Amino acid sequence: MKPQKLKGFRDYLPAEALLRQTIISDMQEIAKCHGFQPIQTPTIEYAETLLGEGGETDKQVYRWQDTGEREVALRYDLTVPFARFAAENLAALPIPFKRLEIGQVFRAEKPQKGRFREFSQCDLDIIGTRNISADIEVISTLAKVLAKVNFGSFTFSLNHRAVLSGLIRHFLGEEGQKLEAQVLIALDKLEKIGAEGVNKIILSFVDGTQIGEAQVSAFTHFLVSAKADFEAGLGVMSAEMFKDDKEALQGLSELREIFQILKAMAISSNAHFGLDFSIARGLAYYTGIVFECTMDANPSIGSICSGGRYDNLAGRFTREPLPGVGGSLGLDRLVAGLNIEEQTDSAISDKIFIILPQEAQREAVFILAQQLRGRGLNVDVFMGTSYKVANQLRFASRMGFKHVIILGEDEVRNNVYTYKQMQENIESKNLTFDELLGKIQ
């Protein structure tokens, strides 16, 4: 049988798998230090639990009838299952509840470059509170994870849905407000198609209203110019545009405070924060802060981290209102944006390989490996087919080991070690254990 994967699925070979594992542990460690608690939900749910939230997404759900004739489906994100989880386990959870979840999700999309049918999501959420401390906590925790991954500098762009709604009211009036959902979908394309393109889309659905080209142009022109100089934009909005709009002013004040505190925290010299009043984050359920993060050196890869505040997580499952704020790290995009070779080289440069010239010294080799690993060193031992030292050295060289220890009959009899520094090809014989440690530590 020909070994093959399904289209849209992939294997992770060691270099990439190790990098993913490292990023996930970083996220787990930082989330723990910030008081987030991990949970895990099933990969399969009742289809009706998952369906009905998003029109487009529904078509991409893997679903079938199981042998018990139940309609079941693979989760397409971690948010809908979390809503089911929160409603079902509410009594057992502290409120506010700070949750970390990392898992595989599935979408039967048309496969294309960088889009796969199975991928990982890494989500942080705080539910059960409207306190904007939670907004700061989610964004700053994500920023610390990105700083720890250490791929260069990155920028979080923040916006607030109430500010965006205020701008729509200001520029496009009540009629514009009624078309808000469509305006937001158009705005999501601003980065890709520019203000002209967005203007065209908006003008295509304002027929029969008072909204004309002048208003639409003024609106997108303000968004673009306020992104370039957001301090000026903030000034104009609070002093003029929103002076009679309490909701927009309240949003503006929250956005200002969150932005101010994130900057004051001095999270990392790589972590930058800015405002971008055009960010909408398409999904209709966001109601407060919304954010996106891009790599400064590689913005074309798109958002590597995003999220926002919502009014009610689990309205489909419980009458208990669960306001919250959440964000998601795009593990696959992040890894795609990193130089895997570079990351791996540094990871293996301290590795040690022990050569075994004949079977009789096997016990001595494993005892030495045990002693060195006990000191936290990365050690591998020969376990191939050919006992020839030259072959074992070739293997060590190909695998990128920096240090090689040879433990043959003479070494074991005299209780000494032969050491070889691979890069410079320097051999040292008759080392004591302490001398050996000096070479490899």
Added chain:
Amino acid sequence: MKPQKLKGFRDYLPAEALLRQTIISDMQEIAKCHGFQPIQTPTIEYAETLLGEGGETDKQVYRWQDTGEREVALRYDLTVPFARFAAENLAALPIPFKRLEIGQVFRAEKPQKGRFREFSQCDLDIIGTRNISADIEVISTLAKVLAKVNFGSFTFSLNHRAVLSGLIRHFLGEEGQKLEAQVLIALDKLEKIGAEGVNKIILSFVDGTQIGEAQVSAFTHFLVSAKADFEAGLGVMSAEMFKDDKEALQGLSELREIFQILKAMAISSNAHFGLDFSIARGLAYYTGIVFECTMDANPSIGSICSGGRYDNLAGRFTREPLPGVGGSLGLDRLVAGLNIEEQTDSAISDKIFIILPQEAQREAVFILAQQLRGRGLNVDVFMGTSYKVANQLRFASRMGFKHVIILGEDEVRNNVYTYKQMQENIESKNLTFDELLGKIQ
């Protein structure tokens, strides 16, 4: 809609999820230090890739036709997908290849206590070598993971398929050898139903052979007595039973050496090794060493870790022979055998909570949290609804925080901190930052 999970699936709440996360990181860290490399394969494969290996297992596979009319299935273990992976990626892998894989697998079994339809597997394998150093490496790495998890002492029981075959030949003759597969399945039940029960099963399928009750009883009697005193068993086998059986003698010599080196490595005072010549590990594909590990204080929970050596991993996919050895950690059983409460209590006892009596000091609270987290401390900040200090203290107490810091208007103005030790309810006021650190570190 009523929030509900499918039968046979479960949510992991924070305490259990954290414990699982910790065990997985321990395994990843130790595997890395031992030269194992992580890989990841898709959760979904072509049905024909997964089916046809095991008769019983085939019935339990979740399978359906996807929207592209492909027959697809969820993996039911990590071994069959690894065979596909190895055959497909052989040219890119170092040989021998040492692989770690951790992932979710699915079986549509009848749900029962402790058996779920989705569970985790944690596999280590070394492929491409017949060198028994690989056997030692797999077993000792698993033992180190279990020692790190630190749930008390545990025992690995080892056997060798060639030794077991030799015993079947010796006691049951050539006719017994032809029935070996059935004998192995019967032996797998020895622990549960005792020698008498196993005798009955074996006698039920030896009709028409020379094998009688006397031979069968002598066989199981030897297995039971040699488990109690395996040194005596080893002596009798090598000196008498196997003196004309080269294959069995070779197996015995490998088993002895592996056992001897595992003991000599002094892995942990909690790690014990023994021999048990009755272990068969049902699966027909094992050909060399086989092993199982149980918790000494809780053997009834069954094997928490098991594996063995096989002749060819990927015969269905490639002509390249891939002999290897592998083992699997039973994460779910392991966690079921641990006292979660106990594990969690110690995990949260060092947590710090910062109280915010009014919004104006929010920035100061986040800057303090950032400073403390930068020192590796586990810190949470108030983000609830009620700013009353008494309510925040109640929340901190319920959540098990040991240290509470109060940062109000006076504290921020005077650049001091109020600290409360929660267990003994001792409050200290006007602390400097260094004095505060002295209390909480």
